[in-house]
Amino acid sequence: MTPDQYCEDKAAASGSSFYYSFRFLPEERRRAITALYAFCREVDDAVDECHDLGVAQAKLAWWRSEVAKLYQGQPEHPVTLALKPHVAAFQLPQTQLEEIIDGMEMDLSMVRYQRFQDLLLYCHRVAGVVGQLAAQIFGYQDRRTLKYAHELGIAFQLTNIIRDVGEDARRDRIYLPMEELQRFNCPAMDILHYQESEPFKALMAFQIERAEQHYRQAWDLLPAVDRKAQRPGLLMAAIYRATLEEIKQDGAGKVLNQRLSLGTGRKLWLAWKTWTFGYKA
Numbered sequence: 001m002t003p004d005q006y007c008e009d010k011a012a013a014s015g016s017s018f019y020y021s022f023r024f025l026p027e028e029r030r031r032a033i034t035a036l037y038a039f040c041r042e043v044d045d046a047v048d049e050c051h052d053l054g055v056a057q058a059k060l061a062w063w064r065s066e067v068a069k070l071y072q073g074q075p076e077h078p079v080t081l082a083l084k085p086h087v088a089a090f091q092l093p094q095t096q097l098e099e100i101i102d103g104m105e106m107d108l109s110m111v112r113y114q115r116f117q118d119l120l121l122y123c124h125r126v127a128g129v130v131g132q133l134a135a136q137i138f139g140y141q142d143r144r145t146l147k148y149a150h151e152l153g154i155a156f157q158l159t160n161i162i163r164d165v166g167e168d169a170r171r172d173r174i175y176l177p178m179e180e181l182q183r184f185n186c187p188a189m190d191i192l193h194y195q196e197s198e199p200f201k202a203l204m205a206f207q208i209e210r211a212e213q214h215y216r217q218a219w220d221l222l223p224a225v226d227r228k229a230q231r232p233g234l235l236m237a238a239i240y241r242a243t244l245e246e247i248k249q250d251g252a253g254k255v256l257n258q259r260l261s262l263g264t265g266r267k268l269w270l271a272w273k274t275w276t277f278g279y280k281a
Contacts (some may be wrong), residue, residue, distance in 0.1 A: 003082035007038035010079075014041060022236035025138075030092055032137045033232070035082035039097065042079055042129060043104045053108060067097045090137045099129045112188075114118070116177045119161075125152075127157035131233070139173050139229040148221035151231055152216050155214035159240045162207050162247060166256040167195060176207065194256040197201055204255065215241055238270045 001009075011022070011034050018037050022030050024144075047060035070080040070087065071094045088093065103125025113119040131153025132146050139144070161168075161175045168175060169191050181188060184206065188197040215237060222230060246260050 001078075003078040006033070006078035007031075008046055009037045010041055010070055011040040014103060021232040024235070025232060028086075028089070029097075029137055029139070031082070032086035033134060035079060036092075036130070036133055036137065038079045039083060039102060042077075043101050043125075045103050045233055047106035047107045057105075060101055060108075060278060061205070063101055065093060065097065070094075078265060086137070092133055093209040096129045096133055099125050103127075104127075111173050113175060113180055113187070114178050116180065118177060119177055122175075123154045123157040127153035127160075129153070131156070133234060136229060140226045141229075142223040142225055143225040144221060144223050145230060146221075148218050148226075148230070149233060151214055151221055152237060155211055155218055156236065156240050158207070158214060161242050162204065162211060163255060163260060164193065164241060165204070167259055169194065169256065176203065180206065186221075191256065193246045196254065200256070205248075208244060212241075213246055235270070238273070239267050242266070242270055 011018070014037075022033055022037075025033065027201050043060065043063050046063065050056040050059060066075060066077055066080050069075050070083060073083055073084070075081050083092075087094075103122055106125070110122070113122070128150040128241070131149035131151075135145055135149035165174075165176070172192070174188055174191055176191070178188070180203060181191075183201050185204040186197065187204045189195075190197050190200055227234070230261075241244050243260060246256060250260065
């Protein structure tokens with residue numbers, strides 16, 4: 001199996017919205033973004049699929065050394081071998097790959113966030129930075145596009161947090177800021193016990209509106225000259241916003257006891273529609 005095929009299989013197996021947006025790209029950009037996505041999956045799995053803290057820390061330390069080897073021209077893992085030809089071609093900074101690992105490492109010690117500002121650091125590392133790397137692979141003319149990509153990454157991560165509240169609670173994780181739980185009179189135990197209370201529904205309505213605001217801000221930041229090049233990110237935005245709308249229409253409280261996911265056919269349709277007719281902010 002070639003490194004590129006390894007990354008392709010890793011991306012396809014995830015069923016992620018990201019995978020569907022890659023299909024429309026020219027081959028070199030598609031291989032680059034698939035390798036980047038596979039890297040993110042690998043370091044995320046090093047944390048999520050490992051129940052031993054020491055082992056998880058060791059795995060992330062290994063990935064740090066592997067990133068260093070990548071930029072020394074001597075990678076060993078199929079993912080970094082696949083990334084090797086693209087780090088120079090698309091000017092992907094080593095520091096940003098390291099920041100992604102920093103974000104994954106936060107999951108080893110942070111199971112609660114006191115303030116939204118604290119959560120934003122996590123979102124920046126695991127999603128905002130990824131958005132900027134992706135934007136570089138897609139191509140841009142105006143550097144303001146990197147600000148758009150970062151904002152869009154934040155919006156994606158906030159959507160993930162909303163969608164996965166129940167799933168995270170089953171692992172004793174609450175990403176929603178504690179200050180906001182207090183503001184809406186929603187005890188953490190309601191979330192950990194999967195109670196679809198009225199305060200929880202009000203809290204989630206607030207989270208959804210804030211995520212929607214980040215999508216709007218991202219669109220406003222995207223220069224017109226780069227909208228065509230950045231279509232893959234806009235495809236993802238269409239799919240993620242459709243997911244957010246489904247949660248909103250279905251009743252935000254239900255995320256505690258079910259994980260909403262759009263079907264493959266719906267994702268493909270949204271991707272084709274957005275690629276063909278453009279993104280609607």
